Amino acid sequence: MRDVHVVFTDYKEDGWGIASPQVPGLVGGRATASEAAADLEGILEWCGFEPGTYNLHRHEEKYAISPRGDEFMLRFAVDGPEGRDQAIGRMLHAIEHDEYLDDLPRMPSFVTGEHLIISVLADDTIGWILDQLGDREGAYLQFYAGDDALYGIPIYDTDQEMGRGTTTLEKLGLTRDSVVRDLIDAVAAEEVDSLRLSIQHLPSLHA
Numbered sequence: 001m002r003d004v005h006v007v008f009t010d011y012k013e014d015g016w017g018i019a020s021p022q023v024p025g026l027v028g029g030r031a032t033a034s035e036a037a038a039d040l041e042g043i044l045e046w047c048g049f050e051p052g053t054y055n056l057h058r059h060e061e062k063y064a065i066s067p068r069g070d071e072f073m074l075r076f077a078v079d080g081p082e083g084r085d086q087a088i089g090r091m092l093h094a095i096e097h098d099e100y101l102d103d104l105p106r107m108p109s110f111v112t113g114e115h116l117i118i119s120v121l122a123d124d125t126i127g128w129i130l131d132q133l134g135d136r137e138g139a140y141l142q143f144y145a146g147d148d149a150l151y152g153i154p155i156y157d158t159d160q161e162m163g164r165g166t167t168t169l170e171k172l173g174l175t176r177d178s179v180v181r182d183l184i185d186a187v188a189a190e191e192v193d194s195l196r197l198s199i200q201h202l203p204s205l206h207a
Contacts, residue, residue: 004044004054005132007075008036009061021134023047033060059132062088063114066095070104075132075139076119086144087119094150106154108138117142120180126169127176129155143180151184 002022009017011029016036018028028043030036037058041051058078065071072095076084094100100107107115116139120129133139138156145151169175172186 002049002054003057003128003131004049005057005059006040006044007059007061007132008033008078009073010063012063018043020044021132021137023049024134057128057131064092064095066098066100068098070095070100071114073110073114073116074119075116081121081123083121083144084119087142087150090144090148090150091117091119091142103140103152107140108154108156110137115140119144122179122181124180125176126155126174126178126180126183129180130176141180143184153183153187 006020015031061075109115118139143151
């Protein structure tokens with residue numbers, strides 16, 4: 001069955017947005033997260049996705065702005081294994097304290113200027129991540145490795161000047177079925193300008 005990724009974006013007082021890379025023209029919204037979730041199946045059916053014909057992957061997105069005025073969208077999967085909140089919480093801490101600045105030039109952004117950050121786990125596949133991106137979009141992956149260390153790496157939907165691209169994946173010996181752990185290991189072992197690995201050691205949030 002076809003995979004469909006749906007992103008629920010928290011716009012705070014303006015409600016919740018509903019979007020999907022698999023439905024480029026979809027621009028929806030509801031007042032609350034529960035309303036958005038309840039109406040999702042009907043919205044997808046209206047878009048041509050009959051119930052039972054697709055695998056649904058739900059993601060939530062939060063907006064954050066730093067003291068400098070840099071804007072971010074922080075995305076994490078709603079379903080599946082726990083642990084994504086570790087990277088999101090630490091990235092929010094970094095944004096609040098401007099501790100991301102060295103990585104900012106390599107963080108992909110939407111045409112509207114927000115930098116998209118996706119919280120990932122070691123066993124997430126590259127294909128699952130790429131399917132969350134629209135045409136010519138990119139994201140900055142954040143993986144929490146424990147001991148208050150964040151691994152950061154950019155990834156892009158298409159071959160671009162500073163993109164991930166199929167060519168770069170092939171050079172690293174990776175495919176869509178490779179996982180985040182493979183990507184980190186491969187980049188750490190090779191000098192790949194477009195995919196340099198960032199490792200941040202942040203103060204413990206429990207100190």
